[in-house]
Amino acid sequence: MGRLNADDWARAALDALAEGGLAAVAVEPVAVRLGVSKGSFYWHFPNRQALVEAALERWEAETEAVIAGLERLRDPVERMRVLMERAFGDGRDAAISFRLISEVDDAVTGAGSSGVGAVVRRVSERRLAYIRAALEEAGQAPEEAARRALAAYAGYLGLAALARIGVAADGAGHLADLAMAELGLPSRSV
Amino acid sequence: MGRLNADDWARAALDALAEGGLAAVAVEPVAVRLGVSKGSFYWHFPNRQALVEAALERWEAETEAVIAGLERLRDPVERMRVLMERAFGDGRDAAISFRLISEVDDAVTGAGSSGVGAVVRRVSERRLAYIRAALEEAGQAPEEAARRALAAYAGYLGLAALARIGVAADGAGHLADLAMAELGLPSRSV
DNA sequence: ATCCTTCCATACGCCAGCGTATAGTCCCTT
DNA sequence: AAGGGACTATACGCTGGCGTATGGAAGGAT
Missing domain, CATH: 1.10.10.60 (Homeodomain-like)
Structure with a gap:
């Protein structure tokens, strides 16, 4: 080296x-x-x-890269399926996301001294918005899409946390299916 | 003082x-x-x-106190409803829970030097087991109960994280209803 | 061959937090 | 009132991490 x-x-x-x-x-x-x-x-x-x-910049860039990769898929359901499998298959990003959120500067929402809060908030919103958009494209009403996207992303974060302490078995495919169900989407090709 | x-x-x-x-x-x-x-x-x-x-001891004791309080309710559905409203209404415990999990000693599952991991794992399992038991008592199959309990608790943790950075609006009752739906239980008295 | 840019090591001072030692102060007992 | 136990303040040394200063090495340009 x-x-x-x-x-x-x-x-x-x-x-x-x-x-x-x-x-x-x-x-x-x-x-x-x-x-x-x-x-x-x-x-x-x-x-x-x-x-x-x-x-943080690298982390944010990874999110954009994943989204850019998904955009090559035409079917929004397919995009979400690939995303969920990728998300629950890795664990590294979830670990980063969760830790970052939990360590955002003590002042809860305030402009933290380090600016970590701004990045974390931006990335989180970006991901939620992207999932929401896919769900709407798949035919869900905006309100329902927002609710399901939030539930799925929160589950993603929480599951990663529980997996970290060995409470939730991290069977990759299994969790991805569960997430798809939470999104109100079919797990396998129609 | x-x-x-x-x-x-x-x-x-x-x-x-x-x-x-x-x-x-x-x-x-x-x-x-x-x-x-x-x-x-x-x-x-x-x-x-x-x-x-x-x-940590105090934190664990609070969990036991909450459970003890719930045990006075005969209907498992009622127990879960009260639990969810309490859980999503407070925010303090969620903050502690997910911070603790995310800060468990670097060695992932290993016996951390500080013993934090053991407590966190014990409390998490205890909560999951309690929710599982209530769901089964409410008539759900063991497998389904386990799945729903995990999804709900993970959502609880993740939502707390997102609320902390101001991404998820923390409307108390609203979230409790959402959690009840995820548990496969009715939100209001039948 | 020399010089200059780029990259790295070492040594230093600084601060926050841990843990110890020592010297109190307050109150209760007798 | 005197003594002792319960509680606290202050001062100190130690460690780990930050940031600075300074002095190299290594390699290309000329």
Whole structure:
């Protein structure tokens, strides 16, 4: 592992975030993870805050990438099925999402000092809006779509949390089917 | 606020936990919250770990108290309705629950150094088992009851998370009805 | 071959929180 | 009133993480 660039640090920071939460996105620990000293870090970034922001940026970009990938599917039901299977198959994103939300700066909705709140809120809304849109495209009334999207995404977050402590068995396909049912969509091709 | 006892500290620690997560259950900050210096703390407790455990103990006891209260209701459907209204009306317990889960010691399922994992797992299972039992008593098949209980509790956690960042409007009664539907139970007296 | 840019290591000062030691203060008992 | 137990304040050393300063190495350009 030769020289590093800012992106290597951002990637490692996101990994640390998934594993240990925001507190783990710390300069010295991540430096150890990269087998390097923090002297390297302060070359690429001005401070720790910038590292956190870089990790969040990557996370947000991943959401956009997933959505962009789904857009190639014409059938909204198919899009949701692929999304659910992907969502419940991974676990990494759910871990990040959940941790981020729970660690949003103490001031509940207020403009947190670190700006984490804004990103988390933006990404959450984006995902909900995307699911809502797909459900409406599939023929559901706006109100019903909103309700189901919220229930499904909340379930996604909660399930990830429970899976993390080993309470919910994380059978991938099984959970995806359950989520599809909650969305009011058929699990297999009509 | 005269002299303090260990219970005062435990109560304050649980408050801190609800607001700022495990990291906020720190000796000096809680001392400030109590308007006292940490000299007091180390008289009542041997170390910080003991304070965390005391807070967790209180939290677990609250769960048992709620269950004990529900047991006075004969109809399982009624029990669940009261539980859901209480659950979605408060928000404090949900905040504690999902923060605790998300902050369980980095080693995912492993025996965490602080023992937080064990308590969280125990409480989560207890709640799920209680809901499952009520659903079965209400006539649902074991498998269905397990599925619905899990979905409802996961939704509870996720919704609390989303409400925290202001994404899900937290209309109390509305959410309770939604949860009852997810449990496959009627929202109002038959 | 030398220089300059890029990247990294080491050493330092700083702060917050943990835990300890020590010296109180208040109140209750006798 | 004197003594002792219950509770608290203050001061200290220690650790981990932040940020700075400074001095290299490594490799391409000339």
